[in-house]
Amino acid sequence: MSKATIYDVAGAARVSLATVSRAINNPEKVKPETRERVLRVIQELGYKPNAFAKGLASRKSTTVAVVVPDMSRASIAEMMNGIADIARVYKYSILLYVLESEDTPEEDILKEIIAAQVDGILYLNDEITEKQYEFLKQIKDSYQIPIVLTNTIYPESDDIPSVSIDYKQAGYEITKKLIDEGRKNIYMVSTVRKYMVNDLKEAGYLQAIEEAKLEPKIMRTSGRISINTEHFNEYFKGHRVDGVIAVRDSIAISFMNVARDNEVKIPDEIGVCGFQNTKYAMLARPQLSCVDVPIYDLGAVGMRLLTKLMNNEEVVEKVVKLPHSIVLRKTTL
Amino acid sequence: MSKATIYDVAGAARVSLATVSRAINNPEKVKPETRERVLRVIQELGYKPNAFAKGLASRKSTTVAVVVPDMSRASIAEMMNGIADIARVYKYSILLYVLESEDTPEEDILKEIIAAQVDGILYLNDEITEKQYEFLKQIKDSYQIPIVLTNTIYPESDDIPSVSIDYKQAGYEITKKLIDEGRKNIYMVSTVRKYMVNDLKEAGYLQAIEEAKLEPKIMRTSGRISINTEHFNEYFKGHRVDGVIAVRDSIAISFMNVARDNEVKIPDEIGVCGFQNTKYAMLARPQLSCVDVPIYDLGAVGMRLLTKLMNNEEVVEKVVKLPHSIVLRKTTL
DNA sequence: CTGAAAGCGCTTACAG
């Protein structure tokens, strides 16, 4: 049972190793009889081609690198499901690279990825900086390796193919909803940390607010729950507010808790909306209205796009925007 | 900039490729001067050894396979963080395999993993069946490849090293807490789907209940939120209940929502506890008391154990249980 | 301390 090699198969099937290789990779090039014989032997011996030898000889790895920040973000994890499902269909393996550590600079990781001879890179990192973006572009060009940005946006640039949703439009729509309910003091609660994606949500918010001739009010909070609570309490003490749009569901829920402690009625006194539509949006009380982001699809479509690129298939749409929707539940009128 | 090979380095440094290889892998075996020269050239050329050639020649991949069901489970994602951090420290790459599809049987995936020549396997799947367990054991023995079960338990067997927490004890303790509050009708809400881990929580619950001479009551629900709601409403209509222990935080929260709709006071009328201590336990109102499972550590320790096994270091403890704790918040007295 | 050479297990023109 200990790993059979292609030689063992060739011997047992009474053919050359070239024929074994063909039977596996180009079945149509070998006579049906011999092909079947070879395949049968492969079965019997439980033979699986050594991935290293194959990769070395063919210069293809059928492996893609997926680079992510912090796995524990719900969105990242769910995207991975989509990625993995599509990867399986197209027979690609996934090499996972989790960024997030200061000690290993991203450039080193990218070099490691190159050394790993991956056929493509799926890059999910909505905190992408200009420097990182430029470096990615350089990698792509120098090594001729396809890269797809998934749910990570670098504005005004389509050098690297990407798939995401129109966050600005989504931000606009959800703000509009609150405006249409007659709310006048609508806050956007964003993050102190810089995420491109959140910038776009803010931009959409701003557009809607300005159109309605209201006053834009953006508050930035940390993602940490305990801090949020204090922060909200403090901040809203002196402010009038009748609408809140949070860039993440969890922030919206966090805000609602504070609101409840202060005995304000949702949605009557304050309308609240989140972003993402995690399962906790349903678990919250009142159930949270929010933008639904098709996270799984983002991963799946990103991976699919990458497979096309790797196969040199023609790709018309290099920047794909998936449709989103607004889910209205109990925190809006 | 396009990938330099070891030959290029050897040429530029005026040494043989054997020396280059040594300078990288066994620096102490080469004279400091030449070593430095070689290393400098490597820098200049941006040389990175081809992982395939290296793997093929050395029969080691410095790659581990991590096999998981469904990434989107919060526990899996957080464990991945721990795994990735430790993997990075010990310079291992991660090949990710997501199970979950009916069409690709697990055995095929495991064979693929073998073909990928990984040095070790980290297996996270708390739905492990006897068949799967036996197959894993066979893989481990046939191919002499280290495997570590992480947060996945197969009872009464230590053939495969594992790291987890003592779920039975945790179940016992959390139940005891509710009993000590004087509750008499304590339910455990578990899942219809079979998870070893949940069986153990139930066993702990049962033990505590029996010690206290109370009547054990286990209800099984699906994980789906919408179904839960109906289910709970229906189920508890005719029942007395003053305590609920859910095998997952989200189920506990789900239950609390139904309780609130029925205007029962938590924790006064019903004490509620969850398992895991996800961030949503803090986001829930009232804030959820629960067993804290050190998820990140589980992943980190599992990976660390695997590195030891791969290096043939001596391992005393083949079945490690990490400490857990009980976090008391507002859903208990 | 260093080099020449064999070998890891495949793929892929090139002949036939």
Added chain:
DNA sequence: CTGAAAGCGCTTACAG
């Protein structure tokens, strides 16, 4: 349709 042979880019005894 099939085989012999070179080559992918490394590592690792074996000499020296």
